[in-house]
Amino acid sequence: MTRALELQQTFGEDVIRLDEAYVKKRSRDYYWYSPVLKKQLDGYAGDCVAIPRDEEELAAILSFAVRHRIPLVPKGGGTGNYGQIIPLHGGIVLDTMKLNTVKRIDDGAGTFGAGITLGKLTRILKGSGQELRFFPSTYMKSTLAGFIAGGTGGIGSIEYGTLWDEGNVLELTIMTMEEKPKRLDVRGKEELAKYIHNYGLSGVIIDATIALAPKTDWQDLLAEFDDWRDALVFSEQMAKKETVRKRLISVCEAPLSASFQPLRPVLSGDKHTVLIQAAPSHVEEIHQSGLSCGARWIDGFQAFTASKRLRATDFSWNHVTLWRLKDHPDDTYIQARFHPDTYEVQMQELSRSFPGEVLMHVEWIKSGGHIVPSSQPVIRYTTDERLFAIMDHCRRTGVRVSNPHTFLLEEGGKDDWIDHICQAKRENDPYSLLNPGKTKRMEVAEHV
Ligand SMILES: Cc1cc2nc3c(=O)[nH]c(=O)nc-3n(C[C@H](O)[C@H](O)[C@H](O)COP(=O)(O)OP(=O)(O)OC[C@H]3O[C@@H](n4cnc5c(N)ncnc54)[C@H](O)[C@@H]3O)c2cc1C
Structure with a gap:
C-alpha cells in the first residue's frame, strides 16, 4: 500500500484526496505568468491533497508526514505567481481552506x-x-x-x-x-x-x-491622459498629498488599458490611465487636480462598475498583467523598483532602450515611510535571454528588480530576511520537509 493510500485510510476520503486530476489542479498557481517558470515547472504535482478540518487533524497529518519523511507544501488560494505552492518533490499539498474560523x-x-x-x-x-x-x-x-x-x-x-x-x-x-x-x-x-x-x-x-x-466608503475614479508624463505627474501629486485619503493609485501606460475588456465601453483604449480609490470627501479635489493636469475623467465610472458588478481593484496590481495576458498570451512582466526621485528619467531610458518591449505600470505605495512608485512593467517576451537582458539593463541603470521568473525565494528580490527564515526552518522543520527545493540556502535532504 502506498503512503498516500495509508494516509487516506487513516484520515478518510474527505480529508485526503488522491484523484489525479484534483491533485494536479491543486498543485498549481499562477506560475505560468512567467514563460521561464512555465518551462521549468509544468508537470510537477503532489501525490495527494490533505484538507484538515481543524487544528488537531492538521497536527496529526504533519506528524504522519514527519514520521514517514514525506514533503509537504502548505497551500492557500493558489494565486501566487512564482510557483510557490508547486511541489518539486511530490508529497502532500496541504490545503488550508477549512482552517478558516x-x-x-x-x-x-x-x-x-x-x-x-x-x-x-x-x-x-x-x-x-x-x-x-x-x-x-x-x-x-x-x-x-x-x-x-x-x-x-x-x-x-x-x-x-x-x-x-x-x-x-x-x-x-x-x-x-x-x-x-x-x-x-x-x-x-x-x-x-x-x-x-x-x-x-x-x-x-x-x-x-x-x-x-x-x-471607508471608497470611491472609484478613472482618468485617461494623452501624455504619459501628465499621468505620472498627476499620480505622484495625488500619491504624495497627505491630506488626500486614498487606498489605490494605479497608473498604466497606453495601450495596457485596451486589454481591460469589461471597461471597453467607457475607455478609449489608446490612452494612458490613472485609477484611483479615494475617500468621498476628497473626490472633488482629485477631480479638479486631474483636470489641471490634462485628465479626461470617465464620467460615472463608479456607477458603471457597480452596474456591471465589477471591482475596480480588478484593474490594478498584477491583475493588469492578467488582462494583458488574455489579449497577448506571450507577454510577461517584471517587478521593478524605480528611484523615487529619478523614476521618470529611468522609465524613459528603459523605454528608449527596448522600444515596444516594455509597457509601464506603476502602483504608488508607502515603503520605509516614503511614497514610492512600485512598478510591474509588462514585457513583450521573445526569449529568456532577452527577458534577462532587460532585467540586467534595469539593474545597471539603478532600477532595482525583484525577479518574478524564479521559484527560489532568495532570487526573488524580497529576501532581506532569508537568514532568519532559514534559522526558523532549522528549528521548526528538522527534516527539511516543508516546501523543499524553494531555497538553495538549504540542501534538499536525501530522504526527500
Ligand atoms: C492576478 C494576480 C494579482 C496579484 N496581485 C497581488 C497583489 O496585489 N499583491 C500581492 O502581494 N500579491 C499579488 N499576487 C500574488 C498572490 O495572489 C498573493 O500574494 C496572494 O495573497 C497569495 O495568497 P494565496 O492564498 O493564493 O497563497 P498561495 O498561492 O496558496 O500560497 C502562497 C505561499 O504561501 C504559502 N502558504 C500558504 N498557506 C500557508 C500557511 N497556512 N502556512 C505557511 N505557508 C503558507 C504557500 O506554501 C506558498 O508558498 C497576485 C497574483 C495574481 C495572479
Whole structure:
C-alpha cells in the first residue's frame, strides 16, 4: 500500500484526496505568468491533497508526514505567481481552506484562521465597521496565510505599507513540522519576519492576528491622459498629498488599458490611465487636480462598475498583467523598483532602450515611510535571454528588480530576511520537509 493510500485510510476520503486530476489542479498557481517558470515547472504535482478540518487533524497529518519523511507544501488560494505552492518533490499539498474560523474581532485588530479568504474576511469585517488595511488584488480567492507567506502588499499599501511594516501583521500562530508538532506564538518584527513571505518554508501558519482599518466608503475614479508624463505627474501629486485619503493609485501606460475588456465601453483604449480609490470627501479635489493636469475623467465610472458588478481593484496590481495576458498570451512582466526621485528619467531610458518591449505600470505605495512608485512593467517576451537582458539593463541603470521568473525565494528580490527564515526552518522543520527545493540556502535532504 502506498503512503498516500495509508494516509487516506487513516484520515478518510474527505480529508485526503488522491484523484489525479484534483491533485494536479491543486498543485498549481499562477506560475505560468512567467514563460521561464512555465518551462521549468509544468508537470510537477503532489501525490495527494490533505484538507484538515481543524487544528488537531492538521497536527496529526504533519506528524504522519514527519514520521514517514514525506514533503509537504502548505497551500492557500493558489494565486501566487512564482510557483510557490508547486511541489518539486511530490508529497502532500496541504490545503488550508477549512482552517478558516474567525477567532476574535476587536476594535483595530482581529485574529483569523489561516485559510480564511480575504474576500470572506472583507465581508465579515463590514459588520464591525472595519476593513483590511491592505490586500492583494486577488483578495476574493487568496487566503490570509497565503498572503502573509507569499505576498507583499496591495490595495491600501499607499497608506499602510507592506506586510513587513511594523503594526500590520501583529501575531502569528505557527505549527512546527515535527513528529509532535508544537504551537508557537510569534510576535515582534524580527520573529514575525521569519514567517512573512517565506513560501511556507519555516512553519505552517494556523492563525494570524492583523491590524484593521476603519471602514471607508471608497470611491472609484478613472482618468485617461494623452501624455504619459501628465499621468505620472498627476499620480505622484495625488500619491504624495497627505491630506488626500486614498487606498489605490494605479497608473498604466497606453495601450495596457485596451486589454481591460469589461471597461471597453467607457475607455478609449489608446490612452494612458490613472485609477484611483479615494475617500468621498476628497473626490472633488482629485477631480479638479486631474483636470489641471490634462485628465479626461470617465464620467460615472463608479456607477458603471457597480452596474456591471465589477471591482475596480480588478484593474490594478498584477491583475493588469492578467488582462494583458488574455489579449497577448506571450507577454510577461517584471517587478521593478524605480528611484523615487529619478523614476521618470529611468522609465524613459528603459523605454528608449527596448522600444515596444516594455509597457509601464506603476502602483504608488508607502515603503520605509516614503511614497514610492512600485512598478510591474509588462514585457513583450521573445526569449529568456532577452527577458534577462532587460532585467540586467534595469539593474545597471539603478532600477532595482525583484525577479518574478524564479521559484527560489532568495532570487526573488524580497529576501532581506532569508537568514532568519532559514534559522526558523532549522528549528521548526528538522527534516527539511516543508516546501523543499524553494531555497538553495538549504540542501534538499536525501530522504526527500
Ligand atoms: C492576478 C494576480 C494579482 C496579484 N496581485 C497581488 C497583489 O496585489 N499583491 C500581492 O502581494 N500579491 C499579488 N499576487 C500574488 C498572490 O495572489 C498573493 O500574494 C496572494 O495573497 C497569495 O495568497 P494565496 O492564498 O493564493 O497563497 P498561495 O498561492 O496558496 O500560497 C502562497 C505561499 O504561501 C504559502 N502558504 C500558504 N498557506 C500557508 C500557511 N497556512 N502556512 C505557511 N505557508 C503558507 C504557500 O506554501 C506558498 O508558498 C497576485 C497574483 C495574481 C495572479
